[in-house]
Amino acid sequence: MITKLLKDANCSSCTVRSRALFGSVDEQNVRLTQKYRDKHCYFSAGEILHREQNKIDYAFTLYSGCLILYNNLSNGDRQILRVTLPGDFVGFSRNSKGELPYSIKAVTDSRICLFFDANVLQMTSEHPEIAKRLIDLQLNDTVLCQQRLLNLGQKSSTEGLAYLIMELYSRIKVQSPKEFDFKTGETFFPLNQADMGDALGLTKVHINRIIATFKNEGLISCGHKKLKIINEERLSEIGQFDIGLIKDPFRHFS
Amino acid sequence: MITKLLKDANCSSCTVRSRALFGSVDEQNVRLTQKYRDKHCYFSAGEILHREQNKIDYAFTLYSGCLILYNNLSNGDRQILRVTLPGDFVGFSRNSKGELPYSIKAVTDSRICLFFDANVLQMTSEHPEIAKRLIDLQLNDTVLCQQRLLNLGQKSSTEGLAYLIMELYSRIKVQSPKEFDFKTGETFFPLNQADMGDALGLTKVHINRIIATFKNEGLISCGHKKLKIINEERLSEIGQFDIGLIKDPFRHFS
DNA sequence: CGACCTTTTGATTGGCGTCAAAATCTGTGG
DNA sequence: CCACAGATTTTGACGCCAATCAAAAGGTCG
Numbered sequence: 127m128i129t130k131l132l133k134d135a136n137c138s139s140c141t142v143r144s145r146a147l148f149g150s151v152d153e154q155n156v157r158l159t160q161k162y163r164d165k166h167c168y169f170s171a172g173e174i175l176h177r178e179q180n181k182i183d184y185a186f187t188l189y190s191g192c193l194i195l196y197n198n199l200s201n202g203d204r205q206i207l208r209v210t211l212p213g214d215f216v217g218f219s220r221n222s223k224g225e226l227p228y229s230i231k232a233v234t235d236s237r238i239c240l241f242f243d244a245n246v247l248q249m250t251s252e253h254p255e256i257a258k259r260l261i262d263l264q265l266n267d268t269v270l271c272q273q274r275l276l277n278l279g280q281k282s283s284t285e286g287l288a289y290l291i292m293e294l295y296s297r298i299k300v301q302s303p304k305e306f307d308f309k310t311g312e313t314f315f316p317l318n319q320a321d322m323g324d325a326l327g328l329t330k331v332h333i334n335r336i337i338a339t340f341k342n343e344g345l346i347s348c349g350h351k352k353l354k355i356i357n358e359e360r361l362s363e364i365g366q367f368d369i370g371l372i373k374d375p376f377r378h379f380s
Numbered sequence: 381m382i383t384k385l386l387k388d389a390n391c392s393s394c395t396v397r398s399r400a401l402f403g404s405v406d407e408q409n410v411r412l413t414q415k416y417r418d419k420h421c422y423f424s425a426g427e428i429l430h431r432e433q434n435k436i437d438y439a440f441t442l443y444s445g446c447l448i449l450y451n452n453l454s455n456g457d458r459q460i461l462r463v464t465l466p467g468d469f470v471g472f473s474r475n476s477k478g479e480l481p482y483s484i485k486a487v488t489d490s491r492i493c494l495f496f497d498a499n500v501l502q503m504t505s506e507h508p509e510i511a512k513r514l515i516d517l518q519l520n521d522t523v524l525c526q527q528r529l530l531n532l533g534q535k536s537s538t539e540g541l542a543y544l545i546m547e548l549y550s551r552i553k554v555q556s557p558k559e560f561d562f563k564t565g566e567t568f569f570p571l572n573q574a575d576m577g578d579a580l581g582l583t584k585v586h587i588n589r590i591i592a593t594f595k596n597e598g599l600i601s602c603g604h605k606k607l608k609i610i611n612e613e614r615l616s617e618i619g620q621f622d623i624g625l626i627k628d629p630f631r632h633f634s
Numbered sequence: 635c636g637a638c639c640t641t642t643t644g645a646t647t648g649g650c651g652t653c654a655a656a657a658t659c660t661g662t663g664g
Numbered sequence: 665c666c667a668c669a670g671a672t673t674t675t676g677a678c679g680c681c682a683a684t685c686a687a688a689a690g691g692t693c694g
Contacts, residue, residue, distance in 0.1 A: 185632075197530050199620065205530040219519040219630040227523055227630065247633070250512065257511045258504065264518040265473040269481055271525040276451050276459040278532040279581030283650070318672065327533030332650055334673060350659070350672085366453065376473040376481065378439075379501070537682070572640065586682055588641060604640085604691070 166239040169232040181224040184242045185217030190302075191236025192316035195228045196324065206325040208271070209233075209294060209316070211301040215263050233316045234351075255380075262377035269376040278327055281366070286326050287336050288365030291346070295355060296372040315353035420493040423486040435478040438496045439471030444556075445490025446570040449482045450578065460579040462525070463487075463548060463571070465555040469517050487570045488605075509634075516631035523630040532581055535620070540580050541590050542619030545600070549609060550626040569607035 166189070169175055176182060178197060188210050195208040195216070207228055210216055216238075220226050241249075250257040270293075277286045298313055299306050305314035319337065320330040340346045345361050347354045355361060362369065420443070423429055430436060432451060442464050449462040449470070461482055464470055470492075474480050495503070504511040524547075531540045552567055553560050559568040573591065574584040594600045599611045599618075609615060616623065 197526075199530070199534050203534045205533040207526045207529055218515075218632040219523050220632065221624065221628045221630050223628075228526070243632075250633075251508065254505065254508055254511065257508065257515065261472075261511065261515050261518060264515060264522060268518060268522045268525060269473050271522060271529065272451075272461045272482070274529055275461055275525065275532060276453070278529060279459045279579075280453050280457045320672080325533075329651060330673085331652085331675090334675090335650095338674080370475065374475045374477075376475050378472040378474065378497075379504075574640075583683060584641085585643090585684085588643090589682090592642080 166237065169236050169238070171232055171234050173232045175230040175232060175238075176226060178227055178229045179225050182217060182220070182226055183224060184240045185215065185246060186238040186240045188212055188214050188216065189237040189239055191232060191234045193236055193238075194231050194233055194317075194321065196231070197228050204324045205327070206321065208267070209325070211297055213301050215260075218260075218264070233321065258379035262375075262380050265377055266375045270371070273371065283326070283328050283332060284336050284339070285365055286328075287322065287333065288340075288361050289367045290322060290325055290365070291353070291355070292358075292362050292365050292367040292369075293372070295353065296367075296369055300372055310354065312352050312354045315348065315351055318351075420491065423490050423492070425486055425488050427486045429484040429486065429492075430480060432481055432483045433479050436471065436474070436480055437478060438494045439469065439500060440492040440494045442466050442468050442470065443491040443493055445486060445488045447490055447492075448485050448487055448571075448575065450485070451482050458578045459581070460575065462521070463579070465551055467555050469514075472514075472518070487575065512633035516629075516634050519631055520629045524625070527625065528579075537580070537582050537586060538590050538593070539619055540582075541576065541587065542594075542615050543621045544576060544579055544619070545607070545609070546612075546616050546619050546621040546623075547626070549607065550621075550623055554626055564608065566606050566608045569602065569605055572605075 169191075175193065190212050193210045193216070194206050195210065196204050196206045198204050216230070217226060250260065273289075273293075277289050281289065294315065294317070295313060298315070302314070307313070317325070319333045322328075323330040323333045326333070337346075337348070340361075341348075345355070345357045345364075347356060361367075423445075429447065444466050447464045447470070448460050449464065450458050450460045452458050470484070471480060504514065527547075531543050535543065548569070548571070549567060552569070556568070561567070571579070573587045576582075577584040577587045580587070591600075591602070594615070595602075599609070599615050601608045601610060615621075
């Protein structure tokens with residue numbers, strides 16, 4: 127899928143490095159891992175990078191932009207499983223046939239950098255600290271996923287949406303600080319109302335009504351792909367969102 | 381929490397080994413890893429092994445029995461995040477303070493074997509193949525968690541329950557084959573109706589009504605902690621459950 | 635045998651889905 | 665710079681799925 131979209135550039139031109147993957151690795155090792163990185167490529171908003179059940183033989187880090195990972199059901203409904211932001215690592219978890227179990231779509235123009243499987247294998251063997259780093263990234267993803275289970279299973283639609291907004295907003299401030307305008311307090315916000323519905327198992331109509339109440343109550347203001355949270359404390363409270371989840375990642379080795 | 385419940389025995393007496401953790405490690409190495417294992421201990425049904433936000437400095441494998449990992453909300457509601465079966469590994473993902481973000485409770489009499497953090501650290505350094513195995517276990521857990529997101533977010537209560545039953549049933553057949561009676565087709569089934577409700581975000585009353593329809597339609601029969609699936613194919617279809625998810629785990633290195 | 639837990643059943647309520655249409659915004663090309 | 669097509673947001677009316685409340689029946693275990 128991705129191969130036909132590969133651009134020529136190799137990764138020596140990448141100026142942004144994968145914070146998530148190499149964050150705990152010292153500078154010398156980062157330079158060493160340079161050689162394991164392969165092609166990087168660009169996608170524009172709306173492009174589908176991968177369709178669930180198709181095979182791939184690489185993983186990648188997101189350099190810029192925003193992707194959603196999702197599953198489709200037979201009736202056409204869609205569940206968003208994860209929203210990835212710059213620095214996130216994507217593309218492990220394949221079955222014996224090499225099939226990745228979710229689809230991937232760019233919600234904004236995005237730039238990724240590929241790591242082919244053979245290179246990941248070699249990299250983790252030669253740099254055990256990177257293997258441990260991979261465990262930790264995976265552990266944290268699992269915790270976030272479990273928190274979303276809690277969100278979908280036990281919270282009301284209002285609580286769930288408050289949580290979703292706070293979680294994404296907090297991650298954007300950490301992972302894409304450039305998108306946050308300190309003058310106005312406005313952040314770029316990648317999801318539209320239909321997307322939020324698909325993340326929470328609600329209809330876009332209902333999402334719209336909840337957002338309307340949030341606006342009325344002076345909690346947020348938002349426009350096209352823009353979000354300003356006016357009362358962060360109250361919104362966190364409604365969503366039972368704990369900022370520690372983002373600021374203090376769950377891990378084991380690092 | 382666990383320490384005060386520790387029984388004296390050390391792990392040399394363990395006859396069951398952690399299939400999940402050492403499944404891909406050769407016999408010689410398994411014997412080597414023996415030394416990293418610490419105490420093992422027992423819990424009876426209903427005992428709480430750990431309360432969310434408390435600190436621990438070990439992880440463990442479940443040897444026998446069944447545990448649930450869950451979160452409580454402030455209003456008393458509970459979301460079951462994961463049901464662990466023999467062979468499963470539990471207890472990574474802690475934050476900087478060493479806090480594990482979920483509670484753990486034994487739903488049946490259970491036996492676990494501890495690995496203290498220091499030993500896991502040493503073990504993964506000395507046996508890189510175990511580090512990679514840990515990544516894979518974690519990857520598969522994440523995929524299962526994501527499938528439960530799909531379950532909660534997009535499926536009807538009937539579909540969701542069919543999926544839950546099929547998933548647990550299939551995992552029991554693989555991970556606790558002794559619990560499956562080939563003569564009667566009956567399996568031990570650890571969850572009661574309230575638990576299933578807490579796993580799916582539904583009330584026990586509603587679970588009961590759905591189970592009644594499953595019985596009426598001749599799909600299952602069940603009694604106290606016992607389950608017999610009469611029409612496996614149809615139940616899988618209703619739940620949109622794919623047995624490959626269990627039989628062909630998602631992974632990257634092994 | 636009795637206390638407690640789990641399952642079962644009924645009646646009523648409300649949250650969110652569904653359907654439909656209008657209003658607004660966005661990006662594109664002339 | 666405006667016109668237009670398409671996407672996204674907004675609003676309204678109505679219906680249904682699952683929650684809630686309540687109580688009885690059945691099982692399990694000490």
